[in-house]
Amino acid sequence: MDMRAESAAAAMATELTVVVPTFNERENVPLLVERLDRALAGIAWEVIFVDDDSPDGTADAVRDLARRDPRVRGIERIGRRGLSSATVEGVLASSSPYFAVMDADLQHDDERLPDMLARIKAEHLDIVVGSRHIEGGTLEGLNRQRQAISRLAGKAGRLVIKADLSDPMSGYFLMDRRVFDETVHNLSLQGFKILLDLFASAPRPLRFAEVACRFLPRQHGQSKLDSMAAWEFGMLILDKLIGRYVPVRFVVFAFVGGTGLAVHLVTLYLLSFAGVGFAAAQTVAVIAAMTWNFFLNNLITYRDRRLRGFALVRGLLTFYAICAVGAVANIGVAEIVYSDRGILWLAGIAGAAIGVVWNFAVSNYLTWRRRTG
Structure with missing residues (x-):
């Protein structure tokens, strides 16, 4: 030049x-x-x-x-x-x-x-x-x-x-x-x-x-x-x-999970009160809680990656599948800890911790994966 x-x-x-x-x-x-x-x-x-x-x-x-x-x-x-x-x-x-x-x-x-x-x-x-x-x-x-x-x-x-x-x-x-x-x-x-x-x-x-x-x-x-x-x-x-200790998105995800637990218990109580059998009531309560968690996470936890249209339906289905596997992991880990330690509350916390970490990690990657463009 x-x-x-x-x-x-x-x-x-x-x-x-x-x-x-x-x-x-x-x-x-x-x-x-x-x-x-x-x-x-x-x-x-x-x-x-x-x-x-x-x-x-x-x-x-x-x-x-x-x-x-x-x-x-x-x-x-x-x-x-x-x-x-x-x-x-x-x-x-x-x-x-x-x-x-x-x-x-x-x-x-x-x-x-x-x-x-x-x-x-x-x-x-x-x-x-x-x-x-x-x-x-x-x-x-x-x-x-x-x-x-x-x-x-x-x-x-x-x-x-x-x-x-x-x-x-x-x-x-x-x-x-x-x-x-x-x-x-x-x-x-x-x-x-x-x-x-x-x-x-x-x-x-x-x-x-x-x-x-x-x-x-x-x-x-x-x-x-x-x-x-x-x-x-x-x-x-x-x-x-x-944030340097734990991702804030995980904290919000766990908070949403806590509200989902409340939804689960309220749904279970109302259906049982209405005369629905426990197995059926528990199934509906689980689905209600997962649905609540998905939409609330979509609204606040993943606001920057919010799903809409067909992606919303697909995301809900993947979230159901992820949470189902998380529930199995929750039960399995809790059973192992209880068999080894014999402490009920410790087994419950260990299972819940594994479940929420699994749900967050996999949902973050599959359900609300970051999009470009």
């Missing part, structure tokens, strides 16, 4: 990639690109929208823009959900030395991006966080209930990070790509707060600064914060607290 070609390539290279996870944000996509164009004038930038197969056609809107503007790129994920994992995929698809993460809902203060980029370079920082809780920052885009939830979640988040962040729940930050690469393999990818995950997973304390940002009212679409988002946030905290 000659000197002129090298100079042209350097001029075309992007300095900043803005990663924007999306779900049902079709109306906001062109508006955000317009705002980035104004805010990042004079900076070589690109934006990568990572869309989780939005039914409103968000990915189509991104492709339409990308045909006219080479700075716009899109990734459409099929069969996968999650803000944190979407963010990671967007960053990995970039080659810029710096990247920023922001929402598509136009609530983040995009005008602060040049200041955040200048500061991370001037002070040789790892990350600059847009904070709503320092002087100059605002929470005008949140109602009182959401503000209270944000403060409570921030306190919970500080259980797993050592950094003195004023706004650990911020979804708006700018980071050095090299530091991200040092951290990415330690991320749990649980929930929707990737910033908290990054701070909790970094192999060393991150050099950071915070800049005051306004959190603006949403213009289009609806907030994605719901009870399931709160559950996922709790899973992130749990993963960072105990």
Whole structure:
């Protein structure tokens, strides 16, 4: 490559990639690109929208823009959900030395991006966080209930990070790509707060600064914060607290199994009360418990791999088969332990432990195996 070609390539290279996870944000996509164009004038930038197969056609809107503007790129994920994992995929698809993460809902203060980029370079920082809780920052885009939830979640988040962040729940930050690469393999990818995950997973304390940002009212679409988002946030905290010792997915799977036991006993009692013979009642109770466990696991334990359509039916049948083998293993191990030790409770616990480990391991591989594409 000659000197002129090298100079042209350097001029075309992007300095900043803005990663924007999306779900049902079709109306906001062109508006955000317009705002980035104004805010990042004079900076070589690109934006990568990572869309989780939005039914409103968000990915189509991104492709339409990308045909006219080479700075716009899109990734459409099929069969996968999650803000944190979407963010990671967007960053990995970039080659810029710096990247920023922001929402598509136009609530983040995009005008602060040049200041955040200048500061991370001037002070040789790892990350600059847009904070709503320092002087100059605002929470005008949140109602009182959401503000209270944000403060409570921030306190919970500080259980797993050592950094003195004023706004650990911020979804708006700018980071050095090299530091991200040092951290990415330690991320749990649980929930929707990737910033908290990054701070909790970094192999060393991150050099950071915070800049005051306004959190603006949403213009289009609806907030994605719901009870399931709160559950996922709790899973992130749990993963960072105990994940090094036991997979948090296994903990949730075992919890679901405990609720299934309650379903089993209630079903058995009701059928027996109705005059159904024990053998028949026990059979129905077992099926009811397995069915309950399958659908609850599909809803929460494997939310990121949720089965739908025919895959749901196939998954249910494989789950029945796996649990049947697990029950045999449970009984066999319990019998061995009881014959050897003669302690009833120890035999019961040993059998149950083998059963739940078998069910989790095989279900994780067969029923809810990770899909790509």
